[in-house]
Amino acid sequence: MAGDVATAPSAPVAKExxxxxxxxxxxxxxxxxxxxxxxxVIVMLLVTGYPIIYAFILSLQRYDLRFPADKxxxxxxxxxxVLSSHTWWTDVFNTVIITVFSVGLELVLGMLIALVxxxxxxxxxxxxxxxxxxxxxxxVVAAFTWLYAFQPxxxxxxxLLGLSQDPFASRSGSFIVIILTEVWxxxxxxxxxxxxxxxxxxxxxxxxxxxxxxxxxxxxxxxIVPLMKPxxxxxxxxxxxDAFRIFDTVFIQTAGANKTETVSILGYHELITRLNIGEGSxxxxxxxLMVILIAVLFVKGLGTSTAQQRGEV
Amino acid sequence: xxxxxTPRQKVAWLIAIALVVLxxxxxxxxxxxxxxxxxxxxxxxTGFFPKEAxxxxxxxxxxxxxxxxxxxxxxxxxAAIATVIxxxxxxxxxxxxxxxxxxxxxxxxxxxxxxxxxxxxxxxGSLFNIWRNIGLFDTWPGLIIPYMTFALPLGIYTLSAFxxxxxxxxxxxxxxxxxxxFQAFTKVILPLAxxxxxxxxxxxxxxxxxxxxxxxxxxxxxxxxxxxxxxAFFTGASQFDxxxxxxxxxxxxxxxxxxxxxxxxxxxxxxxxxAGAVKG
Numbered sequence: 001m002a003g004d005v006a007t008a009p010s011a012p013v014a015k016e017x018x019x020x021x022x023x024x025x026x027x028x029x030x031x032x033x034x035x036x037x038x039x040x041v042i043v044m045l046l047v048t049g050y051p052i053i054y055a056f057i058l059s060l061q062r063y064d065l066r067f068p069a070d071k072x073x074x075x076x077x078x079x080x081x082v083l084s085s086h087t088w089w090t091d092v093f094n095t096v097i098i099t100v101f102s103v104g105l106e107l108v109l110g111m112l113i114a115l116v117x118x119x120x121x122x123x124x125x126x127x128x129x130x131x132x133x134x135x136x137x138x139x140v141v142a143a144f145t146w147l148y149a150f151q152p153x154x155x156x157x158x159x160l161l162g163l164s165q166d167p168f169a170s171r172s173g174s175f176i177v178i179i180l181t182e183v184w185x186x187x188x189x190x191x192x193x194x195x196x197x198x199x200x201x202x203x204x205x206x207x208x209x210x211x212x213x214x215x216x217x218x219x220x221x222x223x224i225v226p227l228m229k230p231x232x233x234x235x236x237x238x239x240x241x242d243a244f245r246i247f248d249t250v251f252i253q254t255a256g257a258n259k260t261e262t263v264s265i266l267g268y269h270e271l272i273t274r275l276n277i278g279e280g281s282x283x284x285x286x287x288x289l290m291v292i293l294i295a296v297l298f299v300k301g302l303g304t305s306t307a308q309q310r311g312e313v
Numbered sequence: 314x315x316x317x318x319t320p321r322q323k324v325a326w327l328i329a330i331a332l333v334v335l336x337x338x339x340x341x342x343x344x345x346x347x348x349x350x351x352x353x354x355x356x357x358x359t360g361f362f363p364k365e366a367x368x369x370x371x372x373x374x375x376x377x378x379x380x381x382x383x384x385x386x387x388x389x390x391x392a393a394i395a396t397v398i399x400x401x402x403x404x405x406x407x408x409x410x411x412x413x414x415x416x417x418x419x420x421x422x423x424x425x426x427x428x429x430x431x432x433x434x435x436x437x438g439s440l441f442n443i444w445r446n447i448g449l450f451d452t453w454p455g456l457i458i459p460y461m462t463f464a465l466p467l468g469i470y471t472l473s474a475f476x477x478x479x480x481x482x483x484x485x486x487x488x489x490x491x492x493x494x495f496q497a498f499t500k501v502i503l504p505l506a507x508x509x510x511x512x513x514x515x516x517x518x519x520x521x522x523x524x525x526x527x528x529x530x531x532x533x534x535x536x537x538x539x540x541x542x543x544x545a546f547f548t549g550a551s552q553f554d555x556x557x558x559x560x561x562x563x564x565x566x567x568x569x570x571x572x573x574x575x576x577x578x579x580x581x582x583x584x585x586x587x588a589g590a591v592k593g
Binding site for chain 1: 318326333341347355356359361405413424429433434435438459462466469522523525541560567571572574580582
């Protein structure tokens with residue numbers, strides 16, 4: 001590959017040398033680069049770009065696989081149906097609750113674990129290894145593990161805590177177990193992202209602050225957190241989007257019972273269980289738009305925070 | 314800071330470490346313990362540890378013609394093929410991103426980032442429809458295609474971070490010393506790139522091994538159902554007649570490979586996860 005880059009410069013300036021003074025060598029390099037990237041780019045466009053457009057087209061139709069003959073263009077009426085339904089808004093609320101609580105808990109716990117991993121004077125490898133197990137475990141398996149631990153017929157937790165009631169019999173109980181499962185499974189990922197951010201905080205700065213009499217608490221809030229802000233926002237962005245798409249844990253533990261249905265579960269039921277492709281696709285597109293919205297908000301926050309840092313330092 | 318630790322600090326660290334380890338491992342211990350309980354005692358023996366331990370649940374799982382054996386084969390095969398293809402495509406792109414100078418770099422990186430954030434549920438309906446029309450529904454390729462695609466951003470980001478660290482001048486140095494370009498690449502660059510590539514492959518494999526949404530929606534029989542989907546549909550639709558002991562045993566079996574990989578490659582996985590993330 002390095003070969004074709006090297007051969008280029010000898011060629012005379014036959015092809016428009018004007019454009020910003022691009023040499024043949026640079027042009028050859030660019031072509032090689034695009035050839036190398038092309039397969040990945042094409043696959044990504046084909047497998048996500050095309051289906052999302054197709055989903056949008058389907059969402060404009062009345063299309064129920066049980067009554068395929070009734071297929072018909074209906075404009076935005078599927079969207080109107082979804083957005084005016086009580087279920088949709090309940091599910092959005094449920095998804096937001098799960099996202100906010102699990103990501104919030106993960107941030108606090110993840111920061112603590114990251115600090116332990118970063119500063120530990122011994123046993124670092126051991127801590128990392130144990131923490132990676134929840135990260136690597138199959139989400140469905142984690143969901144079953146926590147389900148069976150909290151379910152009174154099989155689990156030790158209700159007896160241990162003296163619970164008088166099945167946690168899965170109530171909405172709040174179900175939410176708590178779902179959130180705990182999510183937190184257990186994904187805090188390690190958060191902790192590792194934060195660990196990468198912690199590594200960027202210069203030790204000398206912390207030492208200097210210590211010499212000047214700053215307490216550990218002050219050092220954390222005044223030095224570590226501000227310097228880690230971009231890392232924290234990136235970790236929050238990834239985890240928020242991930243939590244917002246939550247499917248596996250809810251599907252296994254409640255399947256949406258007791259008003260714990262999330263938007264992804266609703267989309268699944270509409271598309272796969274009820275085979276209502278039209279309305280299900282409208283839900284799919286709405287979820288897609290909400291994810292874009294969350295990402296844009298975070299990226300804006302990230303932009304201003306890095307800009308602030310550059311301005312201040 | 315390490316050298317000046319007092320005994321009291323050491324004890325504090327010991328407690329902190331113990332807490333983190335317990336946090337991570339108690340659920341694993343519970344799953345193992347549950348899998349050892351006799352299936353008939355699940356409703357009554359609700360302690361953390363089994364009153365009497367048995368391996369019956371494990372031997373039942375592998376009885377002839379069990380869905381679980383099929384699921385294991387499907388999961389391994391599909392995840393492995395998706396990993397190989399995805400890493401091959403990602404490695405080419407990452408090489409270009411790390412090494413070559415060209416316009417559109419930022420475009421490709423942000424495109425990959427967008428796919429990383431893409432909600433899979435949004436295309437499940439489309440894929441379900443398309444796959445049924447072109448005959449990919451309930452086949453291995455039907456799952457391999459979405460897995461390799463959604464793993465590409467992870468692969469591209471991790472690999473380009475690793476490839477940036479490689480001292481590429483060595484390749485030219487080898488050529489000056491008389492090596493052919495092919496020799497320079499295979500003898501010098503490949504050994505340097507292999508560890509990072511392997512790490513990215515582990516991460517991608519874990520990703521594909523874990524998926525449930527596509528496995529649930531794009532398959533319907535043992536022809537292609539992977540472990541997560543098989544576990545979810547182990548028996549009747551009602552969650553109240555699930556074979557708890559059997560699922561627990563299956564859960565332990567599919568967690569063993571993860572534990573082995575984590576034990577062997579802990580350092581690399583951490584490096585891979587953080588390398589891809591720092592630049593975000």
